[in-house]
Amino acid sequence: MRRISAKPVGVVVLLIWSLGPIYWALASSFMRPTDLTAQPPHFLPPVVTWQHYANLLGFNSTFQGQQVQSVWPQFSRALVNSLVTSGAATIVTVALAALGAYAFVRLRFPGRDAIFALVVATLAIPAYTVMIPLYRLMIVVHLVDTYLGVTLIYVSAFLPLALWLMRSVYRALPLSLEEAAALDGASRLYTLFRIVIPLSAPGLIASAILTFLSAWGMFVVPLVFSPTLHTKPLTVLIPEFVTKNYVDYGLMNAAGLLAIIPPVLVVIFLNRYLVSGLMAGAGK
Amino acid sequence: MSLALALAPGRRRETGLGLLLALPIVLVMASLVFYPLLLTLWDSLHRVDPMRYGTPFVGLGQYIELFNDSDVGAAWGNTIWLVIMAVVAETVGGVLIALLLQSVRRGRQWLLAAVILPWAMPPIVNAIIWLWIYNPSYGLLNAVLRDLGVISHYHVWFNDRATALALIAVVHVWRMMPLTAVIVLAALQGIPHELYEAARIDGARPWRSFVAITLPLIAPALAIALTQSTIFAFNLFDEAWILAGASLDTRTLLIETYMLAFQNLHFSYGMALSVLVMLVSLAVSLLYVMRSGRGATYE
Numbered sequence: 001m002r003r004i005s006a007k008p009v010g011v012v013v014l015l016i017w018s019l020g021p022i023y024w025a026l027a028s029s030f031m032r033p034t035d036l037t038a039q040p041p042h043f044l045p046p047v048v049t050w051q052h053y054a055n056l057l058g059f060n061s062t063f064q065g066q067q068v069q070s071v072w073p074q075f076s077r078a079l080v081n082s083l084v085t086s087g088a089a090t091i092v093t094v095a096l097a098a099l100g101a102y103a104f105v106r107l108r109f110p111g112r113d114a115i116f117a118l119v120v121a122t123l124a125i126p127a128y129t130v131m132i133p134l135y136r137l138m139i140v141v142h143l144v145d146t147y148l149g150v151t152l153i154y155v156s157a158f159l160p161l162a163l164w165l166m167r168s169v170y171r172a173l174p175l176s177l178e179e180a181a182a183l184d185g186a187s188r189l190y191t192l193f194r195i196v197i198p199l200s201a202p203g204l205i206a207s208a209i210l211t212f213l214s215a216w217g218m219f220v221v222p223l224v225f226s227p228t229l230h231t232k233p234l235t236v237l238i239p240e241f242v243t244k245n246y247v248d249y250g251l252m253n254a255a256g257l258l259a260i261i262p263p264v265l266v267v268i269f270l271n272r273y274l275v276s277g278l279m280a281g282a283g284k
Numbered sequence: 285m286s287l288a289l290a291l292a293p294g295r296r297r298e299t300g301l302g303l304l305l306a307l308p309i310v311l312v313m314a315s316l317v318f319y320p321l322l323l324t325l326w327d328s329l330h331r332v333d334p335m336r337y338g339t340p341f342v343g344l345g346q347y348i349e350l351f352n353d354s355d356v357g358a359a360w361g362n363t364i365w366l367v368i369m370a371v372v373a374e375t376v377g378g379v380l381i382a383l384l385l386q387s388v389r390r391g392r393q394w395l396l397a398a399v400i401l402p403w404a405m406p407p408i409v410n411a412i413i414w415l416w417i418y419n420p421s422y423g424l425l426n427a428v429l430r431d432l433g434v435i436s437h438y439h440v441w442f443n444d445r446a447t448a449l450a451l452i453a454v455v456h457v458w459r460m461m462p463l464t465a466v467i468v469l470a471a472l473q474g475i476p477h478e479l480y481e482a483a484r485i486d487g488a489r490p491w492r493s494f495v496a497i498t499l500p501l502i503a504p505a506l507a508i509a510l511t512q513s514t515i516f517a518f519n520l521f522d523e524a525w526i527l528a529g530a531s532l533d534t535r536t537l538l539i540e541t542y543m544l545a546f547q548n549l550h551f552s553y554g555m556a557l558s559v560l561v562m563l564v565s566l567a568v569s570l571l572y573v574m575r576s577g578r579g580a581t582y583e
Contacts (some may be wrong), residue, residue: 107302
């Protein structure tokens with residue numbers, strides 16, 4: 001009897017633990033400032049207000065009788081920056097990994113295994129280790145606060161995992177297909193683009209998702225390398241709402257929830273690839 | 285007519301293509317990771333300080349200074365506590381979640397999606413969500429605990445160092461536990477069902493078959509999960525930064541490095557600290573690689 005009832009309880013506890021905090025942020029983002037500070041707290045917004053979202057998305061509002069400027073100019077800029085840097089980093093990382101992994105799996109060239117081992121070994125060292133010299137380097141080449149600079153750093157940080165993933169994907173492909181293509185006179189590149197890469201689509205999607213989510217969530221790198229709104233992403237802008245003279249929890253929660261829309265979409269629609277990528281990334 | 289000779293042009297072309305495809309990766313990693321890494325090692329032996337003239341060689345002087353720096357010592361202490369709390373909670377919780385997921389038949393992919401969501405979100409947003417929950421005046425934590433009768437009055441949670449570290453660990457665990465759960469779940473799915481059948485026929489209780497069958501078979505996956513948990517917790521920055529800023533009570537090694545280098549502009553002193561952090565991270569990974577040598581030979 002006990003085992004039968006333990007499972008639903010476990011599921012409910014797990015759902016509350018995983019989604020409860022997100023629900024609370026969602027509820028708070030729809031509460032008026034007076035309801036946010038109510039005692040005891042409301043678990044549902046007594047009155048649904050869109051004012052925090054309106055403030056983020058371009059409308060001026062009033063708070064405690066004062067006119068509040070919309071943060072849309074900053075917010076939209078940071079949103080674009082987040083999309084551009086994460087998108088560019090994803091495309092470049094996956095492209096380099098898809099091509100490079102083929103070389104590391106199927107082609108022989110001097111230093112192949114040593115290079116692969118060195119690149120993958122950087123998975124074990126924190127990206128922050130090289131941040132200080134990287135900062136001085138980026139200043140010298142004038143790439144601080146540029147899309148190119150930030151994207152390159154992201155690529156160097158996420159490439160090892162993507163390469164590792166793509167290599168394990170290629171290794172799992174049957175060699176016979178490529179041999180058949182070779183016998184038919186297909187070149188290596190033709191085989192790679194027409195047979196290997198199309199067959200590896202799930203692996204490519206998994207690498208792309210992992211790279212995108214990592215880039216989207218990056219904080220320390222843009223904190224240092226994106227000092228102004230020129231390239232500052234949402235992750236750096238949103239905490240700045242906290243440190244203003246008064247903490248606007250409604251605005252903060254609303255901004256946070258807008259920032260999690262991409263991860264939520266990925267988890268809902270592409271979770272299969274995400275899970276397989278995580279499993280492969282951690283394993284062999 | 286030897287075969288090797290006939291193949292030679294093809295082989296050479298293969299070498300060229302291999303180098304060409306690997307070249308971009310080599311360039312990116314060499315210029316943005318390995319060159320700065322060597323620079324870090326080199327500069328940590330010199331005094332590189334934008335506010336002072338010259339970069340004299342100081343040998344291990346900065347490393348010795350680090351050992352006598354009380355702020356750095358506190359950061360080591362904070363980080364070690366966070367690692368212990370996070371790794372224990374993530375491992376125990378992750379295994380429990382994996383077992384639960386494995387046993388759920390209907391709607392498992394939806395439960396899995398809910399479990400993974402905190403991991404997929406930007407760490408900054410996670411920390412902000414919990415910052416609001418931990419709010420001393422209007423936060424959910426105080427209200428819920430008072431309603432349950434656990435506390436009699438509202439607490440300012442971050443006034444106490446131990447509590448503050450524990451609450452930061454909770455946020456980190458909330459984010460990272462799904463990773464352990466997924467890694468363990470993959471291992472669980474690889475265990476043949478017949479093993480449990482046989483154990484059940486032999487009259488083994490669930491706990492007994494967990495210890496005798498499940499645990500040994502998920503041990504390699506657990507080792508991977510443990511390594512990941514340790515390295516991620518060791519490099520904790522975002523959660524502590526959002527929840528408590530640069531507060532010395534909760535300052536982690538990475539925050540200390542950031543403060544040294546980018547706030548106080550002691551570049552090479554910060555680099556010396558980051559070299560130490562890197563060495564510990566590498567040691568943890570090596571420990572794992574040596575423990576699971578099987579995987580390495582299996583390749």
